[in-house]
Amino acid sequence: MKFSSKIEACGLSPMRKFYPYEVAAKAKGRKVLHLNIGQPDIETPQAFFQAVRDYDQPNVPYAPAPGVEVYLEAVRAYYASIGISVSCDDILATYGGSEALQVALTCILDEGDEVLIPEPFYPNYDTFVRVTGGHIRPIPTTPEEGYRFASRERIEPLINERTRAIIITNPGNPTGVVLSPEERRLMVDIAKEHGLFLISDEVYREIVYGGERPASMLEFDDAAENVVVVDSVSKRYSSTGARVGAMLSRNRELMAQAMKICQGRLCAATLDQLGSAAMYETLNEAYFASVREEYQRRRDAVVEALEKLPDVRFSCPEGAFYLMVTLPVDDTEKLQYFLLEEFEDQGETVMYAPGEGFYGTPGKGRNEIRIAYVTNPAELRRAIELLGLGIAAYNERKRG
Amino acid sequence: MKFSSKIEACGLSPMRKFYPYEVAAKAKGRKVLHLNIGQPDIETPQAFFQAVRDYDQPNVPYAPAPGVEVYLEAVRAYYASIGISVSCDDILATYGGSEALQVALTCILDEGDEVLIPEPFYPNYDTFVRVTGGHIRPIPTTPEEGYRFASRERIEPLINERTRAIIITNPGNPTGVVLSPEERRLMVDIAKEHGLFLISDEVYREIVYGGERPASMLEFDDAAENVVVVDSVSKRYSSTGARVGAMLSRNRELMAQAMKICQGRLCAATLDQLGSAAMYETLNEAYFASVREEYQRRRDAVVEALEKLPDVRFSCPEGAFYLMVTLPVDDTEKLQYFLLEEFEDQGETVMYAPGEGFYGTPGKGRNEIRIAYVTNPAELRRAIELLGLGIAAYNERKRG
Numbered sequence: 013m014k015f016s017s018k019i020e021a022c023g024l025s026p027m028r029k030f031y032p033y034e035v036a037a038k039a040k041g042r043k044v045l046h047l048n049i050g051q052p053d054i055e056t057p058q059a060f061f062q063a064v065r066d067y068d069q070p071n072v073p074y075a076p077a078p079g080v081e082v083y084l085e086a087v088r089a090y091y092a093s094i095g096i097s098v099s100c101d102d103i104l105a106t107y108g109g110s111e112a113l114q115v116a117l118t119c120i121l122d123e124g125d126e127v128l129i130p131e132p133f134y135p136n137y138d139t140f141v142r143v144t145g146g147h148i149r150p151i152p153t154t155p156e157e158g159y160r161f162a163s164r165e166r167i168e169p170l171i172n173e174r175t176r177a178i179i180i181t182n183p184g185n186p187t188g189v190v191l192s193p194e195e196r197r198l199m200v201d202i203a204k205e206h207g208l209f210l211i212s213d214e215v216y217r218e219i220v221y222g223g224e225r226p227a228s229m230l231e232f233d234d235a236a237e238n239v240v241v242v243d244s245v246s247k248r249y250s251s252t253g254a255r256v257g258a259m260l261s262r263n264r265e266l267m268a269q270a271m272k273i274c275q276g277r278l279c280a281a282t283l284d285q286l287g288s289a290a291m292y293e294t295l296n297e298a299y300f301a302s303v304r305e306e307y308q309r310r311r312d313a314v315v316e317a318l319e320k321l322p323d324v325r326f327s328c329p330e331g332a333f334y335l336m337v338t339l340p341v342d343d344t345e346k347l348q349y350f351l352l353e354e355f356e357d358q359g360e361t362v363m364y365a366p367g368e369g370f371y372g373t374p375g376k377g378r379n380e381i382r383i384a385y386v387t388n389p390a391e392l393r394r395a396i397e398l399l400g401l402g403i404a405a406y407n408e409r410k411r412g
Numbered sequence: 413m414k415f416s417s418k419i420e421a422c423g424l425s426p427m428r429k430f431y432p433y434e435v436a437a438k439a440k441g442r443k444v445l446h447l448n449i450g451q452p453d454i455e456t457p458q459a460f461f462q463a464v465r466d467y468d469q470p471n472v473p474y475a476p477a478p479g480v481e482v483y484l485e486a487v488r489a490y491y492a493s494i495g496i497s498v499s500c501d502d503i504l505a506t507y508g509g510s511e512a513l514q515v516a517l518t519c520i521l522d523e524g525d526e527v528l529i530p531e532p533f534y535p536n537y538d539t540f541v542r543v544t545g546g547h548i549r550p551i552p553t554t555p556e557e558g559y560r561f562a563s564r565e566r567i568e569p570l571i572n573e574r575t576r577a578i579i580i581t582n583p584g585n586p587t588g589v590v591l592s593p594e595e596r597r598l599m600v601d602i603a604k605e606h607g608l609f610l611i612s613d614e615v616y617r618e619i620v621y622g623g624e625r626p627a628s629m630l631e632f633d634d635a636a637e638n639v640v641v642v643d644s645v646s647k648r649y650s651s652t653g654a655r656v657g658a659m660l661s662r663n664r665e666l667m668a669q670a671m672k673i674c675q676g677r678l679c680a681a682t683l684d685q686l687g688s689a690a691m692y693e694t695l696n697e698a699y700f701a702s703v704r705e706e707y708q709r710r711r712d713a714v715v716e717a718l719e720k721l722p723d724v725r726f727s728c729p730e731g732a733f734y735l736m737v738t739l740p741v742d743d744t745e746k747l748q749y750f751l752l753e754e755f756e757d758q759g760e761t762v763m764y765a766p767g768e769g770f771y772g773t774p775g776k777g778r779n780e781i782r783i784a785y786v787t788n789p790a791e792l793r794r795a796i797e798l799l800g801l802g803i804a805a806y807n808e809r810k811r812g
Contacts, residue, residue: 013607013637014576015669016544019519025675028477055470064683065465070455072653077428107507107655110677118543119419123523139676143518144416145545176414209413237413253472253682255507269415275425276539277510281681282653283464 022139026369033352034363042356045395047364047383050185050333054250054303063290064283075279078271079105079258083285086292087243087258093296096230104259104270105280108252109215109244112259113140113179116211116240119269120176121146128170128178130161132336132370132377134185134213149175150372155338155380158327159187162195167202177209178202182227183216186370186382187336188329190220196229203238209266210235213242215257216332218300221308226300236262247333249291250303256280256288307333313389317396321403333385336367341403342410344368344381350409351402362398422539426769433752434763442756445795447783448763450585450733454650454703463690464683475679478671479505479658483685486692487643487658493696496630504659504670505680508652509615509644512659513540513579516611516640519669520576521546528570528578530561532736532770532777534585534613549575550772555738555780558727559587562595567602577609578602582627583616586770586782587736588729590620593627600629603638609666610635613642615657616732618700621708626700636662647733649691650703656680656688707733713789717796721803733785736767741803742810744768744781750809751802762798 027048034044078084084100091098106112121127123145129137131150141148149170153159161167167178180199183190191199203210212229220226229239244257261267314335315328323340341347344366351361367380385392427448434444478484484500491498506512521527523545529537531550541548549570553559561567567578580599583590591599603610612629620626629639644657661667714735715728723740741747744766751761767780785792 013609013663013665015519015665016522016525018522018544019669019672022669022672022676024672025477028675051473053471056472060472061467067461071453072456072460072651073451074652077425107681108678114677119415122416122418123545125416136676136678139672143673145523207413251472252474253679255679255681263413265413265415269419269422272419272422272424272539273543275428276422276536277514278508278536279653279655281507281655281684284681284684 018143018145022142026135027365030348030352030363033349037352037361041359043360045360045362045391045398046387047362047385047395047399050384050386051252052247052250052333052386053388054306056251057249057291057295057299059290059294060249060251060254060287063287067283067286072282075105075282075285077274077279079103079280080282080285080289083256083289086289090292090296091228091230094226094228096228098230098260098262101267102260102262104267104274105285106257106259107280108246108255108257109213109242110136110257112242112257113137113211113213115259115270115273116209116242117141117144117146118273119266120209124174125176126172126174128167128175129372130159130180131372132159132186132367132380132382133372134181135369137179138372146176148372152373155325155327155336159184159189159336162191162198164198164202171206171208175206175208177211179211179213181213183220183331185216185332186334186365188332188334190222190224190330193227196227197232200229200232200235200238204235208238209240210238211240211242215242215244215247218248219304219307219333220331221304221311222330230260238263240266245288245291249288249295251288251291254284254288256284307385309389310385310387310392313392314383314385314396317393321396321400335383336380337383338380339403341379341406343378347402347406350406355402355405357398357401360394360398362395362402364399418543418545422542426535427765430748430752430763433749437752437761441759443760445760445762445791445798446787447785447795447799448765450784450786451652452647452650452733452786453788454706456651457649457691457695457699459690459694460649460651460654460687463687467683467686472682475505475682475685477674477679479503479680480682480685480689483656483689486689490692490696491628491630494626494628496628498630498660498662501667502660502662504667504674505685506657506659507680508646508655508657509613509642510536510657512642512657513537513611513613515659515670515673516609516642517541517544517546518673519666520609524574525576526572526574528567528575529772530559530580531772532559532586532767532780532782533772534581535769537579538772546576548772552773555725555727555736559584559589559736562591562598564598564602571606571608575606575608577611579611579613581613583620583731585616585732586734586765588727588732588734590622590624590730596627596629597632600632600635600638604635608638609640610638611640611642615642615644615647618648619704619707619733620731621704621711622730630660638663640666645688645691649688649695651688651691654684654688656684707785709789710785710787710792713792714783714785714796717793721796721800735783736780737783738780739803741779741806743778747802747806750806755802755805757798757801760794760798762795762802764799
């Protein structure tokens, strides 16, 4: 049986491909410490559980296709609280940020169309773009420049007649880069001048360490036609399994096109939307400050531990809970196999996400890894220690 | 800004396009009886709510991409209980039946590929097919033949080198047709002989009125490569807003391709999967019998009421909770506007889904409607009475 050429071109998640080796390592009695998956261990707020438990209707019916009213209103009020005025008509409830991206790209991309994305990027963007028949043209960055991408010289030469959109992740996964106000303005200007959609994935909005206020591309009223924001409760409220997100745009025609898909798939889950509404209604600045503080402790632990490792290079992350690290090895995929199959220290080893899967340009990222710092500082310090011991053992064995 | 030619070709749901007129009618104080939407009023089983309430982990994490283990195992055991052997690897948890269809079609269809679907068909199929760049070639049926479609003479002439799949809905929405064992075998044979996928949407499986056992295309072991089943808790357990479904296939390569999308969108909602697992674990034959009995009462009420209307033609539905009805009017869309804008009887009027939106062939279905019988018999009788009065008033006004 033949399959779609578009799905054939997609790959499996680089974050999950080592799973069978992890299972095998555990079967040998190894303890595996995780730096590979962005699954926060912070508690999901009680407001979510309470709203779900309090549901007292006899039936769980379809939600309206654009979303449950209280959820849309709660998202609207949240945006108002960070100084951004949107109406409920500018919001569509989606299955997490993922569906918001899928819907936006399906509305925009035809076969052969191009999307600019700074690399390294979140690998699932590649799947979402490819299934539409489009493809990613990477905006190159370098570890030496801290993966910063917002410059005309870097971006404009890549725009051609098939370019339809730019996707950015701000704060950045996997880089931890946070755009400055000037960089945000520049990205909007480039999108406007070239008639492109600017799809801004802002699911880590509150997780910023430089004292800045939470920012959104929706703050640029003059770019109403261009800006599409992807949002989610997953990271903001540590509820990744609730699968409630939003696509936001003031572009009325885009929202009308998106509604066709939303009506087609009927609705996002009703109870999860109610639970998410309750979180938005009750948890704001003070809550975000405490979560931010917790992630900052974790970031500091990781950075401090990494600084002790010889020949390891990285930039201190400004936001989200990831960073890219350049290791003194030939190939971080090979190192990962080594760590799972051969290495151990006191019965323990460590996993990360090898860098290559975050790049669109073949061959790039081979000596880089992405670290997700979502566990407690003591565990993170031990994981980085294991990484250092593993690198030494791997290079020793190669030389030997 | 330019949009994808694929999304431009999609339409809004014909079930929802009269919503603004409904709002206006209600604003005038009219009571609107609904025959238009398949939202059952039967209670969602307590097992769902109990499992969701009993969740006692501090965090709602991502589920595994293919589904929560207890949900996959519960679906497997349910299939075993109806005599069908599948392994958990043959099942992917999806956001309702809708996502199962989206995933399957994305894996199969390239730009310009064709899917055969008996018309009238569930209109959202059109959206799911179009966003892949494919299109539907309708298998024509007639009201006079009770919309039956399973014959070689009807189907084989429509197959060409771009045909990739046949989608069927069994029991049928909007027709209420239930395939006989011989018809099921024939559909499988056609798919096998022509190397096509047979995508069988079986979300109404238990709702059959002829005393037959619940059937699935998965029962044909010799068509393991061809058969894809779309399933959901929405109608089986009256929980449409839970958005938990499944894509099932023994075609390993298809499941591997589908996994790329499932990993990309991360997972279906965790709590809803746990609630759905609890329903599958505790509610089977006796529960289905009571639900079936309830719908049969409703079907009988609708059929009896329709038989009293002059010049109205229909076939008695064998399954699901829909039927197509041919009305003695020129255009059922115009009649719907009339019913909402001008007609009333004791302050009441009625809505249905006009037939044209269920056809792929332009101009067909203009004097047909789809009725969903999902409310209580008394309300259904009154709704049909209003329909009869409305038809008479509409035709009277046209003549006058």
